[in-house]
Amino acid sequence: MIDPVALWTVIILLGAGSFALRFVFLGVIGDKPLPPWVLRHLRYTAVAVLPGLVAPLVIWPEATGGELDVPRMAAAAVTLGIGLLTRNVVLSICLGAATLYGGLYILG
């Protein structure tokens, strides 16, 4: 059983801390102009953080205990490939999911 004081301390401070992380630039900088070099780096936040977030999940899926998994690798390749070819997000997701479940079905 988790100590209620510890639990609520974490719930409240984690909520406040998470909000602070999200607000720190949006709220404080607001519409102040940023230097060109900062803007240049910020342009690549999404394309740097999101692949970094996803890569370990693709290569070492937690559901397989960290082992490489063929259906998942195939699903990732199809999703990314269709995405690059068509730029269609929904189509990529559908075909990626179909590849995943098809692969799991075939390979057991």
Place this chain on the structure above:
Amino acid sequence: MATETTKSIFWRGVRDGAPFILVIIPFSTLFGVVATEAGLSVFETLTMSVLVIAGAAQFTAVELLRNDVPTVIALVSALAVNLRMAMYSASLTPYLGKATLGQRAWAAYFLVDQTFACSVLKFEQNPDWTIGQRLTYFFAVAVPICPLWYLFTVIGALIGNSIPESFALDFAIPITFLALIAPMLRTRAHLAAAFVSVVAALLLNGLVYNLGLLVAGILGMMAGAQVELIDSLRKEREGGA
């Protein structure tokens, strides 16, 4: 391009956010189950989902608390998992910085991986959008995501069941985000940023508190910015010749 109505932008945002329901439902349900198994009440579980809206941080906090880790360590660990949110905040500032303080506070509250990924993609594709249109789109993406996060947390807490592992729902996150990343890879700079980030993330995967992702993200941003500089200098030279 014809001027779009705010209403059409709203519904496009809702539609763009809808695929993430595939991620939100299983993970919030699972959090509800895990939290109640750890001894949290339904109210405590829901409060955490409403205040934090960050699955990885919520799971981290509950797991550490369950294992009698000191409160400060649990808090710091969970916040570390959320550090990328500060990078998202910085990245959106050029687009949403002119909004009112209240609007920015609400945008900060709803800033999660999904709203960030959809918005940054759309804002880059539509540089002529007004601040009102950007905010409309941003909050519209949150519409199919955040309410379901709360709802299915409660459902998971109440039913106490797990989703069968054979559903492979763990892979919903990679699939949905890969689909969003692909349209972002428009230039050599974007490719460089993604490549460096992936390599760094895999090499640094063992770092505590998910700090590997932070380092990978920063290295990726630096790589992208550098390649952009190199490419723009090359164009200047070719233009001058």
